Amino acid sequence: MDETPAWRVLLGHVRPYRGTVVLGGLLGLIGGIAGLLEPLAAKAVIDALGRDESLWGPVGILTVVVLGGAVIATCGAYVLERTAETVVRSARERLITRLLRLRVGEVDRLKPGDLMSRVTSDTTLLRAVAAQGMVDGVNGAVLIVASIVLMGFMDLVLLGSTVAVLLVVAVSMLLVMPKIARANERAQAAIGEMGNVLERALGAFRTVKSSGAEERETAAAGRAAHDAWRHGVERARWEAVSGVSSWLSVQVAFLVVLGVGGARVADGAMPVSTLMAFLLYLFYLTYPISQVATAATAWQAGLASARRMSELERLPVESETGLVELRDAAAAEVSFTGVTFGYGDGLPDVLREVSFSVPRHGMTAIVGPSGAGKSTVFALLERFYEPTSGVVAIDGTDVSRWPLAELRAAIGYVEQDAPILSGTLRDNLRYAAPEADDDAIREVLARTRLTGLLDHLPDGLDTRVGHRGTTLSGGQRQRVAIARALLRRPRLLLLDEATSQLDAANELVLREAVEEIARTTTVLVIAHRLSTVTGADRILVLDAGEIRATGTHRELVEADALYRDLADTQFLSAAD
Secondary structure (H helix, E strand, O other): OOOOOOHHHHHHHHHHHHHHHHHHHHHHHHHHHHHHHHHHHHHHHHHHHHHOEEEEEEHHHHHHHHHHHHHHHEEEEEHHHHHHHHHHHHHHHHHHHHOEEHHHHHHHHOOOHHHHHHHHHHHHHHHHHHHHHHHHHHHHHHHHHHHHHHHHHOOOOOOOOOOOHHHHHHHHHHHHHHHHHHHHHHHHHHHHHOOOOHHHHHHHHHHHHHOHHHHHHHHHHHHHHHHHHHHHHHHHHHHHHHHHHHHHHHHHHHHHHHHHHHHHHHHHOOOHHHHHHHHHHHHHHHHHHHHHHHHHHHHHHHHHHHHHHHHHHHOEOOOOOOOOOOOOOOOOOOEEEEEEEEOOOOOOOEEEEEEEEOOOEEEEEEEEEOOOOOHHHHHHOOOOOOEEEEEEEEEEEEHHHHHHHHHHOOEEEEOOOOOOOOOOOHHHHHOOOOOOOHHHHHHHHOOOHHHHHHHHOOOOOOEEEEHHHHOHHHHHHHHHHHHHHHHHHOOEEEEEEEOOOOOOOHHHHHEEEHHOOOOEEEEEEOOHHHHHHHHOEEEEEOOOOEEEEOHHHHHHHHHHHHHHHHHHHHHOOOOO
16 A cells, blocks of 8 residues: 655644634734734824824724734634644544554554654644644745735835833743643643553553453543643643734834834934834744744654654554354354464464364363463464464354454453553453443452452552552452453453462462353463363363374373473472
8 A cells, every 4th residue: 555645644634624724824814914014004104294194093003903913813823723732632532543453463563652652742743733834834925925025115224122022022921931831731741641541551452452442441542632632722822822922012012113213203313114114024024934934844843743643544453343243152162273373474483283172161271381372372362363374263153253342252361461450459350341240340359369358458449459550469460360351251261371470279269260160161271380280171282383282181191291291390290
């Protein structure tokens, strides 16, 4: 697929709001044109002086032009800044939705911090493009041309005092800058919170996927994006006031200079027409020039950010649809037929022509040396990856034909590192089953021997567990992850070394609970402990990506040398 030019990507983000962008641009242009009229009004004042007429009329017209232009320009600046903030919010929500639906392989390949930067920092640059890069650039160019044409009628250049300008600008900045600083601080804090939400989801990406929680994570991040937008709009309001206040201060200073110059002309000290008209145009020209310079800088930064955001939007996402409708609530039947899989081009295959079947009910253990491909079997069942060849099937149906939400709803998956998400204990337990009530929660807590932990927590189920469960021990985190999977009442339970951090007493209780679950649910467990393996109904020995042997513990000890070696070296005990 051809890459979309960066400028088109930028315009694509702004296009839905083109109406308000044009409105803000027209208001800003009208305000600028009002500034161009000031030297003409000054000429009228000078002519009135020459004819000894009253100054009230011309000065009144000039005042109306200045104040009217300032009000219109303020409205235009606010409309543009508010629209720019809306463009940023829309881009963030769009990228967040895309990010949480990426294929797991893409997230594994990329750096989460870089992905989050594209959503948080890069999208911020769209604000400058929408506000300055487009409208201000065009308006500034028009005003520069108009000013130069009008200044072509002048000959003599004189400079006046700018002390009043500097004083007024300094006072206005002192009043407005603290408000901008506070609004900016709140906006950045909201952006940081959005980064925290995303980091939480990316840090436990498989859990989000297997729990079917993409919608909830998207909604949570969207709320943070809305907060960032709200504070950004507040910041935009004060920045609009600040920017136009500086411009208005210059115009007021011009009026002062004009009054002084008019008095001197009345005394015959100097020709006032050339002085006043050219001075006003000269000072006014600094505004559109700065507009064009700022627009060029903003446009270049926006192009860079657009390229990075476009790269993220081109990454492949998971397909949510399926070709079959599945309503079976019984334990699942699993089969691999000639499955080959590798993690990328140039890397060796992790699984090679793997074939096995797991009947409904009972516990099947998968054992083998590190790197044999055990966890990859689970990843293919969850459709985190697609096999290079062969068929991975549940209930005789290729998992690629299952609707993704239904497939993952039927599976309870406990990862090897048992991730715990920031939030309360209740949030974590209900993550894969948000409708579960407290009775169901207490039942799984009892089965995983966590009732004692609950009794000691200060706020019970509502106790916050810290970032990634830092307030819990390794064994407690592991049991919480198992309880979370059991609360979903899965048809297929996948346990990836789920008891590695448990002591012997807790492992015994949990093993008994898993054996009870296996009577009604299909259980697949990756284990390095002999106690877990000996209780399995069947064992698959996986070596270098191939199924080497199958059988019970006794059968494999007698028949397979690798399994016998594993029992002697890797398992905690080899005693039978």
